[in-house]
Amino acid sequence: MVRFLLRLAIGSPRALLRFGLVSEQIFNAGAQSLVIIMLSGLFVGMVLGLQGFQLLQRFGSEEALGTATAIGLVKELGPVVTALLFAGRAGTALASEIGLMRATDQLSAMEMMAVDPIQRVVVPRFLGGVISMPLLAAIFSMVGIYGAQLIGVQIMHVDAGSFWSQMRASVGIRDINEGIVKSLIFGVACSLIAVFEGYYAEPTAEGVGRATTRTVVTSAVMTLFLDYLITAMFL
Amino acid sequence: MVRWKTRPPELPKSNESSPCPAGRTLTPKKTLNQNSNIVEIRALNYSVSGRSIFKDLSMNIPRGRVTAVMGPSGTGKTTLLRLITRQVRPDSGSVHVDGTDIETLSRLDMYALRRRMGMLFQNGALLTDLTVFENVAFPLREHTELPERLIRHLVLTKLQAVGLRGAIDLMPAELSGGMSRRVALARAIVMDPELLIYDEPFVGLDPISMGVILRLIRRLNDALGLTSIVVSHDVQEISTVADLVFLLSGGQVVATGTPQQLQSYPSEIVRQFMGGLADGPVPFHYPAPEYFGELLGRDGET
Numbered sequence: 408m409v410r411f412l413l414r415l416a417i418g419s420p421r422a423l424l425r426f427g428l429v430s431e432q433i434f435n436a437g438a439q440s441l442v443i444i445m446l447s448g449l450f451v452g453m454v455l456g457l458q459g460f461q462l463l464q465r466f467g468s469e470e471a472l473g474t475a476t477a478i479g480l481v482k483e484l485g486p487v488v489t490a491l492l493f494a495g496r497a498g499t500a501l502a503s504e505i506g507l508m509r510a511t512d513q514l515s516a517m518e519m520m521a522v523d524p525i526q527r528v529v530v531p532r533f534l535g536g537v538i539s540m541p542l543l544a545a546i547f548s549m550v551g552i553y554g555a556q557l558i559g560v561q562i563m564h565v566d567a568g569s570f571w572s573q574m575r576a577s578v579g580i581r582d583i584n585e586g587i588v589k590s591l592i593f594g595v596a597c598s599l600i601a602v603f604e605g606y607y608a609e610p611t612a613e614g615v616g617r618a619t620t621r622t623v624v625t626s627a628v629m630t631l632f633l634d635y636l637i638t639a640m641f642l
Numbered sequence: 643m644v645r646w647k648t649r650p651p652e653l654p655k656s657n658e659s660s661p662c663p664a665g666r667t668l669t670p671k672k673t674l675n676q677n678s679n680i681v682e683i684r685a686l687n688y689s690v691s692g693r694s695i696f697k698d699l700s701m702n703i704p705r706g707r708v709t710a711v712m713g714p715s716g717t718g719k720t721t722l723l724r725l726i727t728r729q730v731r732p733d734s735g736s737v738h739v740d741g742t743d744i745e746t747l748s749r750l751d752m753y754a755l756r757r758r759m760g761m762l763f764q765n766g767a768l769l770t771d772l773t774v775f776e777n778v779a780f781p782l783r784e785h786t787e788l789p790e791r792l793i794r795h796l797v798l799t800k801l802q803a804v805g806l807r808g809a810i811d812l813m814p815a816e817l818s819g820g821m822s823r824r825v826a827l828a829r830a831i832v833m834d835p836e837l838l839i840y841d842e843p844f845v846g847l848d849p850i851s852m853g854v855i856l857r858l859i860r861r862l863n864d865a866l867g868l869t870s871i872v873v874s875h876d877v878q879e880i881s882t883v884a885d886l887v888f889l890l891s892g893g894q895v896v897a898t899g900t901p902q903q904l905q906s907y908p909s910e911i912v913r914q915f916m917g918g919l920a921d922g923p924v925p926f927h928y929p930a931p932e933y934f935g936e937l938l939g940r941d942g943e944t
Contacts, residue, residue: 508770515729516767516826519760520781520833521753527784 411603414525415533422530432535436497436598440543443496444489448547451484452476452554459555460563469559470569474577476555477548481578481586485548487634490593493540494626498601501532502622505605506615514606529606533598540594541587548586585641592633597626679738680705680837680869681726686735688718688725695721697893699735703886708863708870710880710901713890714915719873720764722890723839726871727761728752739837757785760830761839766822768814768829774801775810778829785833800828805854819846827855831862838862840872844879852879859883877916881905889915891923 422429455476463469505528508514514524552574559565601622608618681703688696695718703709711719724730725737728744737744739755747755768777778797782788788796801807804824814822823843830838840859844852860883863870874880880887881901889897889904889912897904897912905916911923930936 511770512763512765512767513769516761516763516769518729519727519756519763520784520829521756522781522784523753 408599408603411606412599415530415599415602418523418526418530419534421526422534425531428527428531429534429538432531433539434535436493436501436532436535437539437543440493440496440539441546443492444543444547445550447488447492448480448485448550449554451488451547452480452551452556453558455479455484455551456555456558456563460559460565469563469565470573471577472555472559472565473552473570473572473574476559477552477574477578478582480548480551480555482582482589483634483638485551486544486586486589486593487630489540489544489547489590490597490630491627493536493543493594494597494601494623494630497536497539498597498622498626499619501536501598501601502605502608503615503619505529505532505602506608506610506618509606509608510610510612510615525606529602533602536598536601537591537594540597541590544586544590544593581641585637588641589634589637592637593630596629596633600626600629678705679703680740681871682736682738683726684736684738686725686737687733688721688730688735689733690721694893696725696732699894701888701895701898703869703871705869706863706867707885708859708872708883710884710887711871711873711890712875712877712880712887712915715875717890718893719890720841723761723841723871723873727756727759727839757833758835759837759839760833760835762823762827762830762841762843764842764845766814766819766826768817768822768826770814772814773810774806774812774814774817774825777814777825778832780829781833796832797828800832801825803831803858804828805851820848820851823847824851824855827858834866836868838868838870840870840874842873842875844874844876856883877918891915 456472459472459475459479460469463471463475505514508524508528514528517524517527556567556570560567560570604618604622604625605615608614679702681701683699683701686696686699687694688699699722711722713719721730725732726739728737728747731745740758742755744752744755768774769780772780775797778800779793782793782796798807798810801810804827806821806824806828809817809821809825814825817825823846827840827843843855843859847855856879859870859872862868872880872884884901887897887899887901887904888895891911897907897909899907904912907913907916914923
């Protein structure tokens, strides 16, 4: 897989020159995941608002709800849940699409037309995933914070001024950087696993199915493992 | 003049040797350079998962002819095409294409060589996210910087040749199997290759399409001076277009000659294949326990 990643890295600058192919994949992996990401972000934020309010109320510090939800979302839940959702929606689509291209000889046909399938098919999809992930994580966190505000401020009547001002005062650039680094690394990991599994899938219906399953399982475990490592690094 | 995006293909000189394996005879239909072979295979061995597909296979495919590769199912006809195009590598032996040992070529050099080849896959292998027009235009867009008008002209010309000019806006999923293969043929010839390889081009075609494709294979070969290699089971159809036939069985060439020569070839296996007979050296049945015994459950518990 390291050699495969190297080939993708070497091919990436050239693929960026044909940005049309990459932007098409940003649309497929990113824009088409927006609804699921925004809905999930909203519900996760609302749950955080409810749970956070219940917990903070015990200590009489409901005003800190904005800070708690924002830090939780930006540093942790945003990147991690986005990566898990990405693996389930875009990752499986990537793996099965490339796997089916292999099974139906489309990749062999490209080889026969002297077109490198890694450069033409795999690299744009990989880059599309890597670029989409931080954007999706940012949108997830933003919508999540709105969901927490909806519950905390609109329903539980936490003071709106305290909610927003404490959030602004407590969430620093380091927290945001941690979220960005995590989502970038998760983007590389999830996209790499998806295109790798698809490219080396056994060219049968069963093989493509197995590759798709492996994509989700490996991406989820890898996301959680990397999350631990990066969190420890930022402490 | 075509402006290449990447390195244009080099034209290595072909080597000189006999067009047919030793001991075989060929009556040429037309005057050709007898010593000019576009593909030469020498002592090739290839196996998959321990099962030997080719054993010491040697054959020469002459330039400028339509050469058919025939044989019973599972004899490795498609594998042979994949070996010629280096989609798979042999265990030992050599494959020379236009005088070059393809094993020695770098990936870029192999790509340069493949730009001079066209291949029609058994299932068409069209790119499913592109329209018919974009599929045929794909090699032109990837390898040349031709103006859009010229690309359109070339694509329409090739699609007209296969009778599908009216289908340019259709997606591959909207095509029948036969139509897919005709589009794939248009794509295979759009770069005007020197060597055109057909993998089972007649499967699933209606008689009209089959007739068109047969005539097209012959016409392309003669008018453009191509070399065509056709893998097929269809004895009658292939006999009408092939100049030379190789019959494979058991991992080796068992007979070579013109279709007419093969019809009267003094060999049981050739007679069985050309006549479509169930009884003969090539077993129709896959090895299995005794039939009635198995039906009555004598040897098994099931």
